[in-house]
Amino acid sequence: MTFARGFAVLAAAVSAAGAAWLTAPAEAGDSEPEVHRIEIRRFAFIPAQLEVRPGDIIEWVNNDAVPHTSTAEDGAWDSEELSRGASYRVTVDWQGSRDYICAYHPHMTGRIDVVGVAPGE
Amino acid sequence: MRRHTLFAAALMSAALVFMPPSGQAQSPEDLNDLEIAHVAYSAGALDIRYAHLALAISENPKIREFAALMLRDHGAVNDAAVALITRLNVTPKDNEVSQSLVAQAAGIRSRLRAAEGAEFDRIYAENELSYHQFVNGALAGIFIPNAQNAELKALLEDALATFKAHEHHAEAMVEAVSMAGE
Ligand SMILES: [Cu+2]
Numbered sequence: 001m002t003f004a005r006g007f008a009v010l011a012a013a014v015s016a017a018g019a020a021w022l023t024a025p026a027e028a029g030d031s032e033p034e035v036h037r038i039e040i041r042r043f044a045f046i047p048a049q050l051e052v053r054p055g056d057i058i059e060w061v062n063n064d065a066v067p068h069t070s071t072a073e074d075g076a077w078d079s080e081e082l083s084r085g086a087s088y089r090v091t092v093d094w095q096g097s098r099d100y101i102c103a104y105h106p107h108m109t110g111r112i113d114v115v116g117v118a119p120g121e
Numbered sequence: 122m123r124r125h126t127l128f129a130a131a132l133m134s135a136a137l138v139f140m141p142p143s144g145q146a147q148s149p150e151d152l153n154d155l156e157i158a159h160v161a162y163s164a165g166a167l168d169i170r171y172a173h174l175a176l177a178i179s180e181n182p183k184i185r186e187f188a189a190l191m192l193r194d195h196g197a198v199n200d201a202a203v204a205l206i207t208r209l210n211v212t213p214k215d216n217e218v219s220q221s222l223v224a225q226a227a228g229i230r231s232r233l234r235a236a237e238g239a240e241f242d243r244i245y246a247e248n249e250l251s252y253h254q255f256v257n258g259a260l261a262g263i264f265i266p267n268a269q270n271a272e273l274k275a276l277l278e279d280a281l282a283t284f285k286a287h288e289h290h291a292e293a294m295v296e297a298v299s300m301a302g303e
Pocket residue numbers: 043067068069102103104105108
């Protein structure tokens with residue numbers, strides 16, 4: 001990358017960030033990707049069903065003494081073993097609904113429903 | 122049918138364990154917190170021993186998967202118990218209820234070691250179901266209500282949630298093993 005091109009990219013990045021900072025009110029939760037937390041507690045995903053938007057982030061946190069997993073039925077994600085206190089994040093990059101289970105305790109089930117469009121689209 | 126008869130027999134023998142032969146023996150209702158902690162830890166440790174036996178003997182994938190789950194979950198619950206007693210700086214106290222659990226488990230392990238193939242799988246699955254039912258009954262009916270220390274009570278409630286999941290899993294395993302054997 002030449003200096004000039006590097007500078008142009010940098011300038012564009014700075015101005016985009018600046019513009020976003022100038023135009024987005026601090027509490028513009030509506031247009032920011034949201035982080036949704038799902039607690040794993042006493043062998044359940046809480047909440048078991050969650051509505052998210054494209055671009056949002058889902059975070060599972062295991063609060064049980066025993067290890068669990070968050071594993072998509074269609075294989076889209078797999079946290080593998082989450083011991084107590086461990087967490088796992090997925091960015092929503094799909095449309096529609098996805099079911100997931102704990103691979104160790106398959107009666108533990110959850111569903112993510114993607115609704116709406118990504119922020120800024 | 123045979124399965125249910127065996128299962129009833131297992132439950133009865135489990136109940137007999139806790140039935141004191143003389144008026145002086147300890148019953149589960151008599152135990153204090155340190156004794157309850159000892160029983161809970163022993164129950165987990167005994168199930169871990171069954172699981173090691175299953176992994177050594179069984180070739181049935183369902184049995185092996187269940188045994189791996191027992192190692193992982195009972196190991197984690199007992200680690201949590203050790204962390205709690207370390208933090209409280211106490212020592213669980215051996216007692217007659219723990220001792221009868223240990224003695225009964227030794228008998229079941231020798232039955233398991235003498236069996237192989239589908240017979241091993243059936244005995245293991247049925248024992249896991251009745252064992253978890255029995256331990257869960259004692260936790261829910263006696264130990265959780267009687268525990269005085271709030272942290273011990275919370276640990277036992279976590280343990281109960283875990284063992285209930287195992288009980289449901291064991292039901293499915295008994296079903297699968299008995300269908301395979303018919
Ligand atoms: Cu799980």
